[in-house]
Amino acid sequence: MIIDHKKYDLFGKPLLHKLVLKSPFTFDFPITDNACFLYMLEGEMQYKLDDEKKNLTAKHSLFQNCIKSDKQISSENLDNKNEILIINFHPEILKKIYDKELPQLLKSQKEVISNKSIEEINNDFLIQKYIEGLLFYFENPSLVNEELLILKLKEIILLLSQTRNIEAVQIILSQLFSPATYNFKQIIEAHLFSDITIEELAKHHNLSVSSFKREFAKHYNDTPANYIKTKKLEKAAELLLVSDERISEIAFDCGFNDLANFTRSFTEKYNVPPTKYRLNQNDK
Template sequence: MEFKEQIIKYKGRIVFIRLSMPYFDRTLKQYAEDEACFMFVNHGEVGIRSQEEYFKVNRRKAMLAKCLNYFFEPPADNDSGDTAVESVGVFLYPSLVKDLFEFDVTTSDYSVDYNLKQIEVDRLLDNYRESIDILLDHPELADESIVSTKLKEFVLLVSKSQNAPSQLDFLAALFKPNEVAFKTIIQNNLYANLSLEELATLCHLSLSSFKRKFKEVFGESPKKYIVRKKVEKAAALLKRESLRISDVAYDVGFDSLATFNRNFASIYEKSPSEYRLD
């Protein structure tokens, strides 16, 4: 599978996209406009890391996302050796919603308690996915009337699947990100081997603002706090003799055994193997 991108636009904006990739690393989906999106996976599996949670999407599970930063990741437990992924995205924008439905989403105060959500792909959504694949394969069919009809169908299907009171309420909630406490974001992603820059991005902060905020909330620098918490968790895991030291290192978010050993010794003044023998 070679890298390939196919798109369909409506009123000058991308509304459908299919990405085919032979492999991928952790990739930021950065909030650039007031867009929300839905992602199907035709082939393979993708990890989704947000401010609050981590889940996987595949042929049977899709993702609904509000307007925020999040990461796509290769699943850590992929033992098949098949790293190829093909995904199909559907994008919505308030301005297009107003054009399609004559809805003003600011008139609804309906909200839902998630920013990203894993969605079961039922038969209706699976059939919808196939219809979008046909349009992406044959873009000459995707005139404005067809595309507008498919976008309206998508909103109807997903709003019903989420038991929203109405399509207007569903869309209003979709463009209304939930506030997540800074401390919660850090605690939920502490062992994910994210760089400080990546953590700052999840918090929608610049690196300098992130470091300042972190010191205010936790009372020490992010690097020092995060390393200490990883090592403390590793120390608890080392008492389980069934776990290899290398597995412990990666489970708590270190990217190499050497880095883990060095940081562990700096805190406990002994190597992980010596600590395990005590």
């Protein structure tokens, strides 16, 4: 149940919200054409990442693309008081306030292929101080004007660009200007030969690890680890025949950062070590 809802609009669109909710509650975002930053001032809330519910506790924050991610937050704890501060990022407003050129954080990263739409932001001291400043203006609405709201929006963008979550934030914000949904196989193929973990691949798909493995099995009828390893070894075998590169370089190019591991895996698959494989094939 919503006990109190204060908000400030910028250029006719909601920018800042301060919500007080009593548990249990379910809150649906009224707008979905933007990204939003949620800061849990008091209490806790749950949000969905794929099919799993995650908790966001007090003094922690969440950044999400409201176009693509789940549009709902909730809390199941009885009789808790929950306070949430929300900042909306509308693409048309961002274009207007950065009329000459968008900052780097908002620009599309062409080499990045990801469906990531949600990210928990590390508990950052500067962001906490920024939030304290916003609370002052909710207590003193007569001081709020258009120039101040533009300044506070630019300030949070600057702060987000300085967090350890900058890569995820940039992916999510850039989706507002260059929306693209990559299919499952496109993302897998784009990262086949990189030194990437299953956990990182799951994040690129905005899935939990367990859900990612289930989805992978549907597409490839195999486990991610086995499929990716097989593809890397097949590429290595091909490079051994067509390239004069050293075996250590080929191993690195195919996503192996340990030569001993590469040699062992290659020998298990082809029954000969890489050096002998190259010699045998060349002799033929």
